[in-house]
Amino acid sequence: MRHLDLDLDVDFDERRLRGSVTLSFDRAAAAADADDTDDVVLILDTRELAIHGVDCVGPSGPIETSYRLGRVDPVLGASLTIPLSPDTTQVRVRYETSPDASGVQWLTAEQTAGQNHPFMFTQSQAIHARSWIPLQDSPGVRVTYAARVRTPVALRAVMGATNDPTATAGDYVCEMVQPIPSYLIALAVGDLAFQPLGERTGVYAEPSVVASAAREFEDTEAMIQATERLYGPYRWGRYDLLVLPPSFPFGGMENPRLTFATPTILAGDKSLVSLVAHELAHSWSGNLVTNATWRDFWLNEGFTTYIERRIIEELYGRPRGEMEAVLGRQVLQGDLDRLDDPDEVLHVDLTGRDPDDGMTHVPYEKGALFLLHLEERVGRPRFDEFIRDYFEAFAFQSIATADFVSYVGEHLPSVNPADIEEWIHRPGLPTSAPQPESDALCRVEAQCSAWRDGSIVAATLDTGAWTTHEWLHFLTTLPEALSLDQLSELDAAFGLTESGNSEIAHAWLLLAIHAGYSDADSQLEQYLTRIGRRKLIQPLYEALVTTPSGRERALAIYRRARPGYHPISVATIDPIVGWIS
Numbered sequence: 001m002r003h004l005d006l007d008l009d010v011d012f013d014e015r016r017l018r019g020s021v022t023l024s025f026d027r028a029a030a031a032a033d034a035d036d037t038d039d040v041v042l043i044l045d046t047r048e049l050a051i052h053g054v055d056c057v058g059p060s061g062p063i064e065t066s067y068r069l070g071r072v073d074p075v076l077g078a079s080l081t082i083p084l085s086p087d088t089t090q091v092r093v094r095y096e097t098s099p100d101a102s103g104v105q106w107l108t109a110e111q112t113a114g115q116n117h118p119f120m121f122t123q124s125q126a127i128h129a130r131s132w133i134p135l136q137d138s139p140g141v142r143v144t145y146a147a148r149v150r151t152p153v154a155l156r157a158v159m160g161a162t163n164d165p166t167a168t169a170g171d172y173v174c175e176m177v178q179p180i181p182s183y184l185i186a187l188a189v190g191d192l193a194f195q196p197l198g199e200r201t202g203v204y205a206e207p208s209v210v211a212s213a214a215r216e217f218e219d220t221e222a223m224i225q226a227t228e229r230l231y232g233p234y235r236w237g238r239y240d241l242l243v244l245p246p247s248f249p250f251g252g253m254e255n256p257r258l259t260f261a262t263p264t265i266l267a268g269d270k271s272l273v274s275l276v277a278h279e280l281a282h283s284w285s286g287n288l289v290t291n292a293t294w295r296d297f298w299l300n301e302g303f304t305t306y307i308e309r310r311i312i313e314e315l316y317g318r319p320r321g322e323m324e325a326v327l328g329r330q331v332l333q334g335d336l337d338r339l340d341d342p343d344e345v346l347h348v349d350l351t352g353r354d355p356d357d358g359m360t361h362v363p364y365e366k367g368a369l370f371l372l373h374l375e376e377r378v379g380r381p382r383f384d385e386f387i388r389d390y391f392e393a394f395a396f397q398s399i400a401t402a403d404f405v406s407y408v409g410e411h412l413p414s415v416n417p418a419d420i421e422e423w424i425h426r427p428g429l430p431t432s433a434p435q436p437e438s439d440a441l442c443r444v445e446a447q448c449s450a451w452r453d454g455s456i457v458a459a460t461l462d463t464g465a466w467t468t469h470e471w472l473h474f475l476t477t478l479p480e481a482l483s484l485d486q487l488s489e490l491d492a493a494f495g496l497t498e499s500g501n502s503e504i505a506h507a508w509l510l511l512a513i514h515a516g517y518s519d520a521d522s523q524l525e526q527y528l529t530r531i532g533r534r535k536l537i538q539p540l541y542e543a544l545v546t547t548p549s550g551r552e553r554a555l556a557i558y559r560r561a562r563p564g565y566h567p568i569s570v571a572t573i574d575p576i577v578g579w580i581s
Contacts, residue, residue: 001141003024003145004023004146004185005145005146009150010151010157014099016097017096018097019096022091025091041084045076045080045134045136046069046131047076050098051093052096054094057088066082075352075353103130103567104120104123105122112190112206117191120188121189121190123250124182124183125253126355127183127294127355129182133185137183139181139291141181143181145175147161147173148173149172149173149189151172154191155170156191156192157187157188158192158204159255161176162177165204176256184255188260192242193210197217201220203217204241204258205242206243213266227307230314230384231384242259246264246531247569248261248566249534249568250533250534250568252279254279259279261279267468267501272468274312277311277315285304285307286301290398291400294355295348295350297358298346299367301363301364302346302368303371303387305328305365306368309328320467323467323470326473327469329436334361341428344428345424346362347401347425369429370424373423373432373434374412376434382412386411405424452479458492459492463494468504475508480515481515482515484517491519497512497523509523525557525560528540528558528561529561533569541577544557554576554577
């Protein structure tokens, strides 16, 4: 598969995308040489799509043909097999999506910021593109695409592609001219305004959100320039951001030219814009050089996490980068404490599993530590040169872990192959793993200890200059078994229950659940019904269900919240609370 032409109508009433996709493809050498009597087929991935017909397109035009849907696999969906005649150059599939498509979320007007218009967005990673487009849904297959999308007149369609901020007719044309994997194909439709940030940057959001988002993201152009200085040119033309409604299940999604972002990073002080640095870094690691299979996911995320911290260091200074590295190491250790050995491996075996199962902190944080380890071995200047050359060598390609290992062997010959083997194929962390340190977080720990042993009261903690990262370190350093009086003292001093920072609120509410701090009950319910970001809600539900009364409460909250959650979040939370449809 080499190119897609999408033609879609967006039906909010029935929560369906309807239309067609025309697929252009290369015929394998064996197929190109086949006799007329040989069976030559095109096999596509689908999940819960209604197929209305298939046309083979050749020199004489489209001709309707037969097709066969395979057995439904609970993870992979169903294969769509299409026989090809010798002169077939394209295939057109006419179809519509299911209202419950795993890669599409439909929101009512009441579930948006403006509450005047409905909203729809897609999330294709890892293998959810097949739920809204019949295609070859593998990161090893890269395509260009064009799309025509018809919407209600009041709503704007944008894609991870070229977008015209001035178009308002309800009939939108988008194009992606660089080849990308299917998981990066993205569409959103809603009441969207646009505000430029620079000559090649801007932000889309609901009208009530766009101004605050633009203020939060005003450093985006500087981030691009910093990354270009480090790792070479930005190759995608524009870099815009789309702030989605709070139900978006992830922090961000690196769709080329248009990062999808959660509103939970709009803290008002740029303290959470490392997520923007992360998604921007994907423009090099992931979008430009892509993991060929989901076993190789660390090639996307390890590189991106490493580069994210380098961007933060360039713009905001080394101390902030050190803080984020320390916090990253902590969340990695939390995963290593709970995961089985096979899932602690960078080149994780996902045979027979949903690739979403591999999206732990291991590919992100262990992968970043591995790259930091290589940097320490060869020196930062040489390693920066290595990364620039790596992106140039594999630009617009999908590669496997073995390709990376071979490239390291050729270009960093001083690195011990046994060292690489240990990092990539063995569980846990090698004894040589870097141990990030932060003076700022050490000072936080000292204050935390002084408060816990009664040397000082909460009101005298020196928190005036604390960033989000210092607050998170303080709250996560506290033991779960705090007394109600201790939580009440902290709350009275700092108003933590009413915090508008989603990350700080998450850490505080987790402590409140463990301690049974009822003053936070109302805020917990609001938080879980307002936010759908999986990283933030999953630990709260897991903490609630540890007691019978907590499980009952979790179910009561989830019953209200579930209709507003994305299918990806629903799939995670359903088994935690024991949801029965």
